[in-house]
Amino acid sequence: MDVAAYIQDNKAEFFADLKEWLAIPSISGHPGHTEDVRRSAHWLSEYLRTMGFPTVEVWETRGLPAVFAEWPAADPDAPAVVVYGHHDVQPVEPLDEWETDPFTPVEKGDQLIARGASDDKGQVFFHTLGLRALLAATGATAPPVTIKLLVEGEEESGSVHFAELLREHRDRLACDAVVISDTTMWSADVPSICTGMRGLTEAEVSLYGPDTDLHSGSFGGAVPNPLHALAELLAALHDDDGRVTLPGFYDDVVPITDEERELFARLPFDEDAWLRTAGNSRAAYGEKGYTTLERVWARPTAEVNGMWGGHTGPGGKTIIPREAHAKISFRLVANQEPRKVQEAFRAWVADNTPPGIRAEVKIPGGGVRPCFSPIDSPGVQAARRAMERAFGKPVLFTREGGSGPEADLADILEAPLVFLAVGLDDDRIHAPNEKVEMPLLLKGAEASAYLWEELATALR
Amino acid sequence: MDVAAYIQDNKAEFFADLKEWLAIPSISGHPGHTEDVRRSAHWLSEYLRTMGFPTVEVWETRGLPAVFAEWPAADPDAPAVVVYGHHDVQPVEPLDEWETDPFTPVEKGDQLIARGASDDKGQVFFHTLGLRALLAATGATAPPVTIKLLVEGEEESGSVHFAELLREHRDRLACDAVVISDTTMWSADVPSICTGMRGLTEAEVSLYGPDTDLHSGSFGGAVPNPLHALAELLAALHDDDGRVTLPGFYDDVVPITDEERELFARLPFDEDAWLRTAGNSRAAYGEKGYTTLERVWARPTAEVNGMWGGHTGPGGKTIIPREAHAKISFRLVANQEPRKVQEAFRAWVADNTPPGIRAEVKIPGGGVRPCFSPIDSPGVQAARRAMERAFGKPVLFTREGGSGPEADLADILEAPLVFLAVGLDDDRIHAPNEKVEMPLLLKGAEASAYLWEELATALR
Numbered sequence: 001m002d003v004a005a006y007i008q009d010n011k012a013e014f015f016a017d018l019k020e021w022l023a024i025p026s027i028s029g030h031p032g033h034t035e036d037v038r039r040s041a042h043w044l045s046e047y048l049r050t051m052g053f054p055t056v057e058v059w060e061t062r063g064l065p066a067v068f069a070e071w072p073a074a075d076p077d078a079p080a081v082v083v084y085g086h087h088d089v090q091p092v093e094p095l096d097e098w099e100t101d102p103f104t105p106v107e108k109g110d111q112l113i114a115r116g117a118s119d120d121k122g123q124v125f126f127h128t129l130g131l132r133a134l135l136a137a138t139g140a141t142a143p144p145v146t147i148k149l150l151v152e153g154e155e156e157s158g159s160v161h162f163a164e165l166l167r168e169h170r171d172r173l174a175c176d177a178v179v180i181s182d183t184t185m186w187s188a189d190v191p192s193i194c195t196g197m198r199g200l201t202e203a204e205v206s207l208y209g210p211d212t213d214l215h216s217g218s219f220g221g222a223v224p225n226p227l228h229a230l231a232e233l234l235a236a237l238h239d240d241d242g243r244v245t246l247p248g249f250y251d252d253v254v255p256i257t258d259e260e261r262e263l264f265a266r267l268p269f270d271e272d273a274w275l276r277t278a279g280n281s282r283a284a285y286g287e288k289g290y291t292t293l294e295r296v297w298a299r300p301t302a303e304v305n306g307m308w309g310g311h312t313g314p315g316g317k318t319i320i321p322r323e324a325h326a327k328i329s330f331r332l333v334a335n336q337e338p339r340k341v342q343e344a345f346r347a348w349v350a351d352n353t354p355p356g357i358r359a360e361v362k363i364p365g366g367g368v369r370p371c372f373s374p375i376d377s378p379g380v381q382a383a384r385r386a387m388e389r390a391f392g393k394p395v396l397f398t399r400e401g402g403s404g405p406e407a408d409l410a411d412i413l414e415a416p417l418v419f420l421a422v423g424l425d426d427d428r429i430h431a432p433n434e435k436v437e438m439p440l441l442l443k444g445a446e447a448s449a450y451l452w453e454e455l456a457t458a459l460r
Numbered sequence: 461m462d463v464a465a466y467i468q469d470n471k472a473e474f475f476a477d478l479k480e481w482l483a484i485p486s487i488s489g490h491p492g493h494t495e496d497v498r499r500s501a502h503w504l505s506e507y508l509r510t511m512g513f514p515t516v517e518v519w520e521t522r523g524l525p526a527v528f529a530e531w532p533a534a535d536p537d538a539p540a541v542v543v544y545g546h547h548d549v550q551p552v553e554p555l556d557e558w559e560t561d562p563f564t565p566v567e568k569g570d571q572l573i574a575r576g577a578s579d580d581k582g583q584v585f586f587h588t589l590g591l592r593a594l595l596a597a598t599g600a601t602a603p604p605v606t607i608k609l610l611v612e613g614e615e616e617s618g619s620v621h622f623a624e625l626l627r628e629h630r631d632r633l634a635c636d637a638v639v640i641s642d643t644t645m646w647s648a649d650v651p652s653i654c655t656g657m658r659g660l661t662e663a664e665v666s667l668y669g670p671d672t673d674l675h676s677g678s679f680g681g682a683v684p685n686p687l688h689a690l691a692e693l694l695a696a697l698h699d700d701d702g703r704v705t706l707p708g709f710y711d712d713v714v715p716i717t718d719e720e721r722e723l724f725a726r727l728p729f730d731e732d733a734w735l736r737t738a739g740n741s742r743a744a745y746g747e748k749g750y751t752t753l754e755r756v757w758a759r760p761t762a763e764v765n766g767m768w769g770g771h772t773g774p775g776g777k778t779i780i781p782r783e784a785h786a787k788i789s790f791r792l793v794a795n796q797e798p799r800k801v802q803e804a805f806r807a808w809v810a811d812n813t814p815p816g817i818r819a820e821v822k823i824p825g826g827g828v829r830p831c832f833s834p835i836d837s838p839g840v841q842a843a844r845r846a847m848e849r850a851f852g853k854p855v856l857f858t859r860e861g862g863s864g865p866e867a868d869l870a871d872i873l874e875a876p877l878v879f880l881a882v883g884l885d886d887d888r889i890h891a892p893n894e895k896v897e898m899p900l901l902l903k904g905a906e907a908s909a910y911l912w913e914e915l916a917t918a919l920r
Contacts, residue, residue, distance in 0.1 A: 202776045210739025217862015220791050221761035222752045223741040234691035279670025281683040283816030292682045301681035305779050310766035316662045318789045329778045331680050356743030402677015
């Protein structure tokens with residue numbers, strides 16, 4: 001019996017089990033559901049134990065628990081792979097917009113409707129079916145790579161203890177690649193693989209002028225105004241081509257290759273529809289020489305997220321304010337280092353502060369490194385072959401504009417990321433009536449089965 | 461007996477009367493003192509009636525009352541002059557910083573210490589002594605010009621009903637000049653006359669981008685950010701020479717004359733000391749080609765008073781915000797028209813809004829016209845002669861950077877302003893331990909006496 005046939009034969013049981021898991025309201029962001037998140041972790045660990053994982057543990061954190069399960073390859077020299085997903089889910093408000101109860105999973109045609117169906121229980125669960133199919137099809141008692149499943153319980157509340165968890169268990173999580181199943185593909189018709197996520201670093205700049213707000217009648221026109229200085233500073237952060245002006249900002253950026261551009265360009269992208277999803281933005285705008293997808297996926301940015309100073313209440317107050325502030329964030333792409341960008345920003349602010357104004361830059365934390373696995377890297381090529389075998393058609397490539405815990409995984413475990421996901425952008429994750437396309441989950445299971453075979457040779 | 465001798469002979473009685481008035485806590489900004497403001501108006505009207513004013517009236521407003529008193533010239537063709545001052549005072553908090561009770565006037569050397577001693581009861585009151593001295597010295601029973609004393613009761617709470625009052629009584633206030641006694645001179649050693657005040661117009665600009673805040677990971681770098689657009693707009697409001705870039709902004713500006721520049725330059729101005737009063741500003745900055753005094757007195761400005769948008773709370777929020785706002789005010793000099801500047805600003809914002817951003821400009825009210833009486837105008841020359849006769853030395857000239865009810869007086873009564881004042885910048889008005897220099901009040905009385913003579917011929 002081959003992998004695809006096994007999956008078809010066992011899909012009813014697979015969806016029945018998944019529904020049982022989905023019925024547990026493991027909302028990590030809601031204190032009233034703490035016990036449900038624990039129940040969810042225990043349900044999953046019981047399931048994994050029953051299906052044959054030799055090691056299954058519930059890993060406690062200072063918050064909510066993760067599940068760790070390991071199934072070693074028969075060959076001790078086989079590569080090891082961490083598979084990341086999460087078992088907690090988003091809150092369900094507004095409840096009255098759900099057509100069915102969020103925790104009573106319902107099938108409707110090809111769709112399975114429940115909170116967590118796509119994000120992320122469904123996508124975690126397809127790996128169990130895939131592995132069972134692979135073992136059944138090959139008659140083996142162990143996978144061709146060591147599989148270390150790590151299923152977090154706090155992703156929907158910011159993964160606040162996740163980096164700590166990774167550091168604590170770094171030795172046991174040692175691996176040659178990290179497979180991430182918590183994203184989407186381009187569309188049901190266009191299977192695709194994500195190859196990178198932008199990093200992030202943030203800064204807050206404060207400009208100080210006089211010790212107190214000054215009367216603009218008595219002093220206006222003769223002393224520097226911190227709001228003018230801030231406007232000039234922020235306006236100077238980009239040039240006329242929409243490029244960031246920090247010296248050296250682009251030095252470490254891996255240029256987008258002709259191949260990747262060409263593959264991005266094959267994606268059926270409707271810019272007007274995209275602008276509608278961008279809060280009905282009226283125009284695309286960004287760095288000259290790049291398309292919209294290239295801009296959000298493969299190019300770094302400087303974005304002013306907030307700005308304030310002086311009188312902001314109702315009515316007028318004719319002052320020269322004592323201070324002005326802005327919050328700025330930089331999205332980074334490989335191989336930019338957050339620390340280097342932070343230093344460049346500090347230096348640039350100091351160089352661009354006019355006489356009479358004192359500047360202060362605060363940088364909260366070390367930032368998030370970008371992660372990127374080039375299309376021609378072994379892990380991505382293995383995932384491409386696995387997806388093409390499952391879907392029977394060419395696979396395209398995407399990236400993501402932001403990142404969550406994935407950056408910590410790449411950073412702390414020092415392993416390349418490989419994205420395998422079958423969610424869709426219209427799955428209504430984080431919204432009422434979340435759904436998953438059941439045929440895609442089965443394709444995900446099939447691709448998962450093939451991925452272990454492909455990685456076994458690709459990573460050796 | 462001449463004017464100066466009469467003043468010397470009667471100064472004890474003058475200060476005794478003034479102290480009685482100062483003892484009334486006529487704080488207009490404090491609801492608990494409403495009755496005290498009324499008592500103050502009645503005290504003054506009784507005093508003016510006793511000293512001989514044929515007409516004395518308390519003019520009610522929708523708020524607190526003003527006092528009007530008229531003493532017609534004997535000659536029906538003589539010019540008429542409105543004399544403006546106010547009988548309400550500032551609050552006294554923080555009370556524990558007063559060395560003596562604010563409403564128990566105390567003499568200390570040459571100083572009289574009490575709330576209102578300089579601002580403005582003392583300066584209103586010197587006119588009574590001046591007029592008595594002039595009548596005594598000339599033996600006349602009426603002044604050489606018709607004097608219309610108008611003493612407001614709401615100046616310290618924004619003169620909210622004053623324009624209404626002026627419009628209501630415009631006929632009775634018809635005049636050839638308005639004498640203002642509510643400002644300061646350069647210093648005790650340097651008598652000076654103010655010749656103008658800057659006007660004002662305000663605007664609020666709002667820029668709108670997407671319908672909602674957008675995730676800067678998903679969309680950052682590919683859609684316009686209203687905060688970037690606002691920073692660019694506000695940065696473009698001034699050129700590298702500190703000049704305002706609104707087209708036509710300077711078209712109606714009366715250039716500062718060589719004579720006025722030369723007279724300003726004679727003032728003993730200490731820029732470092734001035735910067736200390738400017739909230740310890742670290743540097744002077746403004747329109748190229750002008751001194752600090754010229755900048756605050758004789759040049760128009762554009763000043764950003766407040767600016768806000770996006771995330772302004774603690775922590776980071778990596779968004780492209782949906783909107784950005786700024787409050788802007790323009791100080792105007794003769795002969796700029798607020799309405800014209802408002803139109804120029806609206807047009808400039810429309811011309812400088814980038815694609816994908818929608819701009820909205822709100823303009824609250826019609827603004828305040830600048831007022832200006834050239835040094836060589838008849839009223840200013842009359843005041844100069846009166847001051848020089850009183851002080852026995854040359855008089856210099858200043859202007860003021862902002863204006864209060866003076867602009868309404870000039871606008872509604874359509875008469876030139878003439879400033880006659882002997883307050884000092886260090887009188888601690890609006891602060892604890894307000895004082896007035898008693899010898900200067902007597903000089904004010906003397907100058908007031910001469911002013912009626914001088915205006916009688918100058919305005920004829």
